[in-house]
Amino acid sequence: AQTVTQSQPEMSVQEAETVTLSCTYDTSESDYYLFWYKQPPSRQMILVIRQEAYKQQNATENRFSVNFQKAAKSFSLKISDSQLGDAAMYFCAYSSRGSRLTFGEGTQLTVNP
Amino acid sequence: GAGVSQSPSNKVTEKGKDVELRCDPISGHTALYWYRQRLGQGLEFLIYFQGNSAPDKSGLPSDRFSAERTGESVSTLTIQRTQQEDSAVYLCASSFSGKETQYFGPGTRLLVL
Numbered sequence: 001a002q003t004v005t006q007s008q009p010e011m012s013v014q015e016a017e018t019v020t021l022s023c024t025y026d027t028s029e030s031d032y033y034l035f036w037y038k039q040p041p042s043r044q045m046i047l048v049i050r051q052e053a054y055k056q057q058n059a060t061e062n063r064f065s066v067n068f069q070k071a072a073k074s075f076s077l078k079i080s081d082s083q084l085g086d087a088a089m090y091f092c093a094y095s096s097r098g099s100r101l102t103f104g105e106g107t108q109l110t111v112n113p
Numbered sequence: 114g115a116g117v118s119q120s121p122s123n124k125v126t127e128k129g130k131d132v133e134l135r136c137d138p139i140s141g142h143t144a145l146y147w148y149r150q151r152l153g154q155g156l157e158f159l160i161y162f163q164g165n166s167a168p169d170k171s172g173l174p175s176d177r178f179s180a181e182r183t184g185e186s187v188s189t190l191t192i193q194r195t196q197q198e199d200s201a202v203y204l205c206a207s208s209f210s211g212k213e214t215q216y217f218g219p220g221t222r223l224l225v226l
Contacts, residue, residue, distance in 0.1 A: 033214075043150075043202055045206075050214055103155035105155045
Protein backbone atom coordinates (compact mmCIF):
# COMPACT_ATOMS: atom_id res chain seq x y z
CA ALA A 1 0.00 0.00 0.00
CA GLN A 2 1.09 3.52 -0.67
CA THR A 3 1.94 5.77 2.27
CA VAL A 4 2.67 9.48 2.51
CA THR A 5 4.64 10.98 5.39
CA GLN A 6 4.90 14.61 6.40
CA SER A 7 7.37 14.84 9.25
CA GLN A 8 6.75 18.49 10.14
CA PRO A 9 3.46 18.94 12.03
CA GLU A 10 4.07 22.71 12.24
CA MET A 11 6.24 25.24 10.44
CA SER A 12 6.52 29.01 10.64
CA VAL A 13 8.00 31.62 8.32
CA GLN A 14 8.39 35.37 8.28
CA GLU A 15 6.45 37.26 5.69
CA ALA A 16 8.43 37.64 2.43
CA GLU A 17 10.81 34.80 3.32
CA THR A 18 11.06 31.29 1.92
CA VAL A 19 9.92 28.07 3.56
CA THR A 20 10.17 24.42 2.52
CA LEU A 21 7.68 21.74 3.54
CA SER A 22 8.82 18.12 3.43
CA CYS A 23 7.04 15.05 2.14
CA THR A 24 8.15 11.47 1.53
CA TYR A 25 6.13 8.63 0.08
CA ASP A 26 6.36 4.94 -0.48
CA THR A 27 5.18 3.13 -3.58
CA SER A 28 6.19 0.27 -5.86
CA GLU A 29 4.60 1.89 -8.91
CA SER A 30 6.45 3.88 -11.54
CA ASP A 31 3.58 5.98 -12.91
CA TYR A 32 1.80 8.25 -10.45
CA TYR A 33 0.93 11.80 -9.52
CA LEU A 34 1.95 13.86 -6.51
CA PHE A 35 0.08 16.88 -5.21
CA TRP A 36 0.24 19.61 -2.63
CA TYR A 37 -3.12 20.84 -1.37
CA LYS A 38 -3.73 23.80 0.92
CA GLN A 39 -6.55 23.83 3.49
CA PRO A 40 -7.28 27.18 5.14
CA PRO A 41 -9.63 27.43 8.16
CA SER A 42 -12.57 27.50 5.74
CA ARG A 43 -11.66 23.76 5.24
CA GLN A 44 -11.82 24.07 1.43
CA MET A 45 -9.06 21.92 -0.08
CA ILE A 46 -7.26 23.99 -2.72
CA LEU A 47 -4.81 22.53 -5.22
CA VAL A 48 -1.42 24.24 -4.97
CA ILE A 49 0.71 22.23 -7.37
CA ARG A 50 0.85 18.89 -9.16
CA GLN A 51 3.73 16.73 -10.40
CA GLU A 52 3.61 13.78 -12.81
CA ALA A 53 6.15 11.14 -11.85
CA TYR A 54 7.32 10.61 -15.43
CA LYS A 55 8.36 14.26 -15.74
CA GLN A 56 11.89 15.00 -14.58
CA GLN A 57 11.31 18.74 -14.53
CA ASN A 58 10.08 20.10 -11.22
CA ALA A 59 6.66 21.74 -11.34
CA THR A 60 6.32 25.44 -10.56
CA GLU A 61 3.29 27.68 -10.02
CA ASN A 62 4.22 31.29 -9.41
CA ARG A 63 5.72 31.43 -5.88
CA PHE A 64 5.28 27.68 -5.36
CA SER A 65 7.75 25.09 -6.60
CA VAL A 66 8.58 21.50 -5.80
CA ASN A 67 11.76 19.49 -5.45
CA PHE A 68 10.83 16.05 -6.78
CA GLN A 69 13.40 13.36 -6.11
CA LYS A 70 11.92 10.18 -7.57
CA ALA A 71 14.66 7.79 -6.49
CA ALA A 72 14.52 9.11 -2.94
CA LYS A 73 10.70 9.24 -3.03
CA SER A 74 10.78 12.79 -1.80
CA PHE A 75 8.47 15.64 -2.81
CA SER A 76 9.06 18.93 -0.99
CA LEU A 77 7.19 22.20 -1.50
CA LYS A 78 9.00 25.53 -1.53
CA ILE A 79 7.04 28.72 -0.95
CA SER A 80 8.92 31.88 -1.93
CA ASP A 81 8.09 35.41 -0.82
CA SER A 82 5.63 34.07 1.77
CA GLN A 83 2.41 36.01 2.23
CA LEU A 84 -0.03 36.15 5.13
CA GLY A 85 -2.59 34.43 2.91
CA ASP A 86 -0.33 31.39 2.62
CA ALA A 87 -1.08 30.47 6.24
CA ALA A 88 -2.94 27.15 6.17
CA MET A 89 -2.63 23.40 6.62
CA TYR A 90 -0.69 21.90 3.72
CA PHE A 91 -1.24 18.30 2.66
CA CYS A 92 0.97 16.21 0.43
CA ALA A 93 -0.95 13.59 -1.55
CA TYR A 94 -0.23 10.65 -3.86
CA SER A 95 -2.35 9.12 -6.59
CA SER A 96 -1.68 6.35 -9.05
CA ARG A 97 -3.51 6.85 -12.34
CA GLY A 98 -7.23 6.81 -11.93
CA SER A 99 -7.43 6.16 -8.23
CA ARG A 100 -7.99 7.70 -4.87
CA LEU A 101 -5.67 10.18 -3.19
CA THR A 102 -3.53 9.06 -0.26
CA PHE A 103 -2.78 11.98 2.05
CA GLY A 104 -0.10 12.77 4.59
CA GLU A 105 -1.01 14.05 8.04
CA GLY A 106 -0.44 17.67 7.09
CA THR A 107 1.84 20.56 8.04
CA GLN A 108 0.36 23.63 9.71
CA LEU A 109 2.08 26.71 8.26
CA THR A 110 2.09 29.99 10.17
CA VAL A 111 3.19 33.19 8.45
CA ASN A 112 4.43 35.88 10.82
CA PRO A 113 4.09 39.55 9.82
CA GLY B 114 -21.87 26.98 -10.05
CA ALA B 115 -18.38 26.23 -11.26
CA GLY B 116 -17.17 24.21 -8.29
CA VAL B 117 -18.09 21.13 -6.30
CA SER B 118 -20.91 21.84 -3.88
CA GLN B 119 -21.92 19.94 -0.77
CA SER B 120 -24.89 20.10 1.56
CA PRO B 121 -25.54 20.57 4.35
CA SER B 122 -22.55 22.62 5.44
CA ASN B 123 -22.97 21.45 9.01
CA LYS B 124 -25.02 18.67 10.53
CA VAL B 125 -25.63 17.86 14.17
CA THR B 126 -27.35 14.58 14.94
CA GLU B 127 -28.00 12.26 17.81
CA LYS B 128 -26.27 8.92 18.18
CA GLY B 129 -28.25 6.21 16.43
CA LYS B 130 -29.89 8.46 13.84
CA ASP B 131 -29.29 8.17 10.09
CA VAL B 132 -27.79 11.04 8.06
CA GLU B 133 -27.52 11.81 4.36
CA LEU B 134 -24.81 14.01 2.90
CA ARG B 135 -25.04 15.34 -0.63
CA CYS B 136 -22.42 16.18 -3.24
CA ASP B 137 -22.86 17.95 -6.58
CA PRO B 138 -19.73 17.49 -8.73
CA ILE B 139 -18.43 19.86 -11.36
CA SER B 140 -20.47 19.48 -14.53
CA GLY B 141 -18.83 17.05 -16.94
CA HIS B 142 -16.70 15.34 -14.33
CA THR B 143 -17.16 11.59 -14.54
CA ALA B 144 -15.25 10.67 -11.39
CA LEU B 145 -16.48 11.39 -7.86
CA TYR B 146 -14.76 10.65 -4.54
CA TRP B 147 -15.77 10.79 -0.88
CA TYR B 148 -13.20 11.33 1.88
CA ARG B 149 -13.42 11.68 5.65
CA GLN B 150 -11.27 14.04 7.70
CA ARG B 151 -11.17 13.58 11.44
CA LEU B 152 -10.11 16.53 13.57
CA GLY B 153 -6.44 17.40 13.06
CA GLN B 154 -5.84 14.56 10.63
CA GLY B 155 -5.40 13.97 6.93
CA LEU B 156 -8.10 12.73 4.62
CA GLU B 157 -9.17 9.09 4.49
CA PHE B 158 -10.60 7.67 1.27
CA LEU B 159 -14.13 6.27 1.52
CA ILE B 160 -15.54 5.52 -1.94
CA TYR B 161 -14.94 6.30 -5.64
CA PHE B 162 -17.39 6.42 -8.56
CA GLN B 163 -16.21 6.43 -12.17
CA GLY B 164 -18.84 6.72 -14.88
CA ASN B 165 -20.99 3.60 -15.09
CA SER B 166 -18.37 1.31 -13.55
CA ALA B 167 -18.94 -0.45 -10.24
CA PRO B 168 -17.85 1.88 -7.43
CA ASP B 169 -14.68 1.26 -5.43
CA LYS B 170 -16.05 0.85 -1.91
CA SER B 171 -12.84 -0.37 -0.34
CA GLY B 172 -12.50 2.61 2.00
CA LEU B 173 -15.91 2.40 3.66
CA PRO B 174 -15.22 1.77 7.37
CA SER B 175 -18.31 -0.31 8.11
CA ASP B 176 -21.57 -1.53 6.61
CA ARG B 177 -23.29 1.47 8.22
CA PHE B 178 -21.77 3.57 5.43
CA SER B 179 -23.15 3.53 1.89
CA ALA B 180 -23.15 5.84 -1.10
CA GLU B 181 -25.02 6.20 -4.34
CA ARG B 182 -24.53 8.21 -7.48
CA THR B 183 -27.07 8.92 -10.17
CA GLY B 184 -25.31 8.72 -13.52
CA GLU B 185 -22.57 11.33 -13.60
CA SER B 186 -24.32 13.76 -11.31
CA VAL B 187 -25.28 13.99 -7.67
CA SER B 188 -23.97 11.59 -5.05
CA THR B 189 -25.38 10.86 -1.59
CA LEU B 190 -23.36 9.42 1.29
CA THR B 191 -25.55 7.77 3.93
CA ILE B 192 -24.46 6.89 7.43
CA GLN B 193 -26.89 4.67 9.34
CA ARG B 194 -27.10 4.42 13.12
CA THR B 195 -24.50 7.14 13.59
CA GLN B 196 -21.86 6.78 16.28
CA GLN B 197 -19.80 9.48 17.99
CA GLU B 198 -16.72 8.20 16.14
CA ASP B 199 -18.41 9.22 12.88
CA SER B 200 -17.97 12.89 13.82
CA ALA B 201 -15.73 14.38 11.14
CA VAL B 202 -15.70 16.54 8.03
CA TYR B 203 -16.86 14.64 4.96
CA LEU B 204 -15.32 15.96 1.75
CA CYS B 205 -16.35 15.24 -1.80
CA ALA B 206 -14.13 15.67 -4.85
CA SER B 207 -14.59 15.25 -8.58
CA SER B 208 -12.28 14.94 -11.55
CA PHE B 209 -12.74 15.04 -15.30
CA SER B 210 -11.88 11.45 -16.07
CA GLY B 211 -10.59 9.84 -12.89
CA LYS B 212 -7.05 10.37 -14.12
CA GLU B 213 -6.91 14.09 -13.58
CA THR B 214 -6.67 16.44 -10.65
CA GLN B 215 -9.39 16.14 -8.03
CA TYR B 216 -11.26 19.29 -7.08
CA PHE B 217 -12.84 19.41 -3.65
CA GLY B 218 -16.08 20.76 -2.25
CA PRO B 219 -16.26 22.72 1.02
CA GLY B 220 -17.20 19.65 3.04
CA THR B 221 -19.93 18.76 5.51
CA ARG B 222 -19.03 18.93 9.18
CA LEU B 223 -20.88 16.16 11.00
CA LEU B 224 -21.20 16.14 14.78
CA VAL B 225 -22.77 13.13 16.46
CA LEU B 226 -23.87 13.81 20.02
